[in-house]
Amino acid sequence: MAAVQTRSERALNRIAIAAVLVITLIFLAPIYWITATAFKPRNLATTIPPTVLFEPEISPFVKLFTKRSQLREAPAPEEYAAAPWWERMVFDGGEKIVRSGRGEVQPSGYPNRFMNSLIVAITSTVLAVGMGTFTAYGFSRFRVKGEADLLFFILSTRMLPPVVVAIPMFLMYRVVGLNDTHWGLIILYTAFNLSFSVWLMKGFIDEIPKEYEEAALVDGYTRMQAFFKIVIPEAATGIAATAVFCFITAWNEYAFALIMTNRRAQTAPPFIPSQVGSGLPDWTVIAAGTFLFLLPVAIFTFLLRNHLLRGMSFGAIRK
Amino acid sequence: MTQIELRGIQKYFGAVQVIKDLNLAIADNEFIVLLGQSGCGKTTTLRAVAGLETIDEGDILIDGQPVQHIKASDRDIAMVFQSFSLYPHMTVYENIAFPLRATRMGRNDVDTSVREIAGVLRITGLLARKPSALSGGDMQRVAIGRALVRRPKAMLMDEPIGALDAKLREEMRAEIKRLHIKQGSTTIYVTHDQVEAMSLADRIVIMHEGILQQVGSPDEVYSHPANMFVAQFVGSPVMNMAQAIVSETGGHASVQVGGQAKGFEFPAALANRLSDARAENGKLTLGVRPEGVLISRQAREGFMPVEAHIIEPLGSHDIVDLKVGDQMIRARTKSGFVPGAGEAVWARIDPVQAHFFNTATGSSLGIRL
Ligand SMILES: Nc1ncnc2c1ncn2[C@@H]1O[C@H](COP(=O)(O)OP(=O)(O)OP(=O)(O)O)[C@@H](O)[C@H]1O
Ligand SMILES: [Mg+2]
Numbered sequence: 001m002a003a004v005q006t007r008s009e010r011a012l013n014r015i016a017i018a019a020v021l022v023i024t025l026i027f028l029a030p031i032y033w034i035t036a037t038a039f040k041p042r043n044l045a046t047t048i049p050p051t052v053l054f055e056p057e058i059s060p061f062v063k064l065f066t067k068r069s070q071l072r073e074a075p076a077p078e079e080y081a082a083a084p085w086w087e088r089m090v091f092d093g094g095e096k097i098v099r100s101g102r103g104e105v106q107p108s109g110y111p112n113r114f115m116n117s118l119i120v121a122i123t124s125t126v127l128a129v130g131m132g133t134f135t136a137y138g139f140s141r142f143r144v145k146g147e148a149d150l151l152f153f154i155l156s157t158r159m160l161p162p163v164v165v166a167i168p169m170f171l172m173y174r175v176v177g178l179n180d181t182h183w184g185l186i187i188l189y190t191a192f193n194l195s196f197s198v199w200l201m202k203g204f205i206d207e208i209p210k211e212y213e214e215a216a217l218v219d220g221y222t223r224m225q226a227f228f229k230i231v232i233p234e235a236a237t238g239i240a241a242t243a244v245f246c247f248i249t250a251w252n253e254y255a256f257a258l259i260m261t262n263r264r265a266q267t268a269p270p271f272i273p274s275q276v277g278s279g280l281p282d283w284t285v286i287a288a289g290t291f292l293f294l295l296p297v298a299i300f301t302f303l304l305r306n307h308l309l310r311g312m313s314f315g316a317i318r319k
Numbered sequence: 320m321t322q323i324e325l326r327g328i329q330k331y332f333g334a335v336q337v338i339k340d341l342n343l344a345i346a347d348n349e350f351i352v353l354l355g356q357s358g359c360g361k362t363t364t365l366r367a368v369a370g371l372e373t374i375d376e377g378d379i380l381i382d383g384q385p386v387q388h389i390k391a392s393d394r395d396i397a398m399v400f401q402s403f404s405l406y407p408h409m410t411v412y413e414n415i416a417f418p419l420r421a422t423r424m425g426r427n428d429v430d431t432s433v434r435e436i437a438g439v440l441r442i443t444g445l446l447a448r449k450p451s452a453l454s455g456g457d458m459q460r461v462a463i464g465r466a467l468v469r470r471p472k473a474m475l476m477d478e479p480i481g482a483l484d485a486k487l488r489e490e491m492r493a494e495i496k497r498l499h500i501k502q503g504s505t506t507i508y509v510t511h512d513q514v515e516a517m518s519l520a521d522r523i524v525i526m527h528e529g530i531l532q533q534v535g536s537p538d539e540v541y542s543h544p545a546n547m548f549v550a551q552f553v554g555s556p557v558m559n560m561a562q563a564i565v566s567e568t569g570g571h572a573s574v575q576v577g578g579q580a581k582g583f584e585f586p587a588a589l590a591n592r593l594s595d596a597r598a599e600n601g602k603l604t605l606g607v608r609p610e611g612v613l614i615s616r617q618a619r620e621g622f623m624p625v626e627a628h629i630i631e632p633l634g635s636h637d638i639v640d641l642k643v644g645d646q647m648i649r650a651r652t653k654s655g656f657v658p659g660a661g662e663a664v665w666a667r668i669d670p671v672q673a674h675f676f677n678t679a680t681g682s683s684l685g686i687r688l
Pocket of ligand 1: 362
């Protein structure tokens with residue numbers, strides 16, 4: 001768009017751009033801070049004033065993924081020489097990597113929690129968006145008795161804050177044996193996201209003219225085929241947006257994860273802060289964990305950016 | 320070879336009856352135009368035939384088989400929607416190929432069929448485009464192509480050119496006619512534009528508030544309208560309608576209009592014919608199209624003096640509003656025939672072009688002079 005602008009409009013435009021830049025910087029600052037800390041040597045992490053220029057290293061990540069213990073005395077020179085470069089970094093920090101009797105490196109709790117987060121967030125997103133799309137299609141295209149009441153009811157599941165339902169849920173889960181299981185969290189997050197997904201998808205599907213499907217019906221397709229061949233591609237933008245929101249919610253969820261899981265199915269959000277509390281916190285390790293934790297959402301959103309930016313389906317229907 | 324028959328169709332939306340006892344038989348290869356005002360149930364009728372709408376009563380028969388319980392996808396009927404409904408995420412090629420992909424047709428055959436129909440419709444150059452990059456006329460061609468490509472039993476078109484501008488509409492009208500002659504398929508075409516209906520139809524079906532008013536060739540519905548609604552709906556400018564009193568004076572019949580003592584002169588046979596039709600005087604409506612109102616600048620035998628009230632010059636001809644008592648009657652004249660408003664002229668009604676209706680029921684008395 002290159003519409004004609006007056007001089008004052010152009011000046012206003014510049015001011016607006018400057019303001020947007022400043023706001024963007026403010027929003028990016030914490031992300032920069034976490035990222036920078038994740039690559040700092042431990043002694044620079046908590047300096048005052050903060051260290052801005054430093055030589056980045058990856059020791060925080062090595063520490064993040066391994067189980068370590070404090071060194072009481074410096075390692076023997078031959079042990080130090082035999083160690084691979086990444087193990088030396090840990091030695092340099094005054095710690096040593098715990099190995100099993102057969103010499104295998106023991107992993108920290110982080111990789112497991114990260115995997116748990118991925119499993120729970122991806123599965124619950126797929127379920128919530130999939131079921132939400134079907135439900136929304138039903139509400140959008142068929143006359144449903146008490147549609148308004150049902151939709152309100154669906155949304156109402158979202159109105160109670162997690163803290164209120166967490167304890168009863170915990171007790172119920174204990175009875176059915178879903179505590180500290182992946183499925184337990186998946187069901188919880190799916191239920192939680194479903195209301196949101198139904199509402200959002202209904203809005204998107206309402207925007208798709210019925211006539212597209214009707215054209216497919218007279219063209220010889222069943223309603224199910226029309227749904228998959230016409231509605232789903234037309235709703236791609238909505239599905240992408242809904243998926244991003246559901247994924248972010250499930251990925252970041254803290255309260256339920258803290259109460260419902262402790263080891264087997266624990267996700268990253270309750271794990272990362274739990275590390276702060278044990279002994280003297282190593283902020284670089286925590287920052288490294290947080291940094292990695294930010295990546296999936298960033299990557300997912302980046303992959304779907306075209307869908308998110310593209311407006312709603314554009315005019316092959318003349319109105 | 321496809322005949323379509325509608326028998327006693329009734330359709331309700333909630334408590335509102337939208338189609339009232341519709342009966343219609345459509346012959347193979349016939350081009351039927353459903354004509355009627357907005358909201359009269361044309362689209363609903365079409366959708367019922369396509370299988371997109373259920374009916375509450377009656378039968379829809381395709382080639383003698385009742386289809387009202389058969390799904391749209393199994394009726395083998397194609398439809399062009401008012402809004403075209405091209406799938407936006409598919410190219411023109413994919414759009415046209417879409418109905419073929421629902422069948423078991425092989426890749427090469429699909430390609431051949433798509434290219435053939437694209438050639439007929441002159442859109443071969445557009446096959447790679449997305450619908451959003453097409454003009455209105457091109458979208459319409461693609462929509463027709465998608466409907467025709469699998470050689471359906473019947474074509475249904477819902478105001479397919481209603482959204483185009485006037486010039487393009489005229490062009491596409493001719494094109495649709497050409498295609499119908501070339502491809503020949505049973506077609507039901509919906510429009511509210513009577514010019515479109517007249518120019519395209521083998522037979523026109525006129526509907527009003529869900530009730531079928533008349534079925535006939537364009538000439539039939541124009542020259543022999545079955546009732547006052549059809550008479551006024553078909554033809555432009557609309558037919559003049561006036562309450563009339565018929566009496567017999569001195570060897571000819573006199574038709575008084577607009578409360579005037581002097582009436583238009585008609586052949587004496589009119590009175591007998593009227594009594595045959597058992598029409599009571601005073602409840603009779605005279606209808607005459609503007610071209611049936613003859614005008615003279617001088618007093619003439621059988622002509623009645625009237626006043627020219629308003630003149631609308633339309634280029635090829637003028638429409639002159641004549642004041643007859645308290646009634647306005649519009650006449651069609653050569654351009655500039657009546658030089659100005661207020662002019663005294665003499666008028667007569669061509670008995671051959673006059674229609675008589677029962678005012679109470681609105682139906683034609685079927686009197687031809
Ligand atoms: N799904 C529906 N629910 C309720 N009423 C409907 C529905 N579809 C149509 N109607 C009503 O039925 C009547 C006939 O509608 P229809 O669409 O058949 O008219 P139409 O002759 O095609 O008019 P137009 O020229 O405006 O397209 C209208 O009064 C309309 O309001
Ligand atoms: Mg319509």
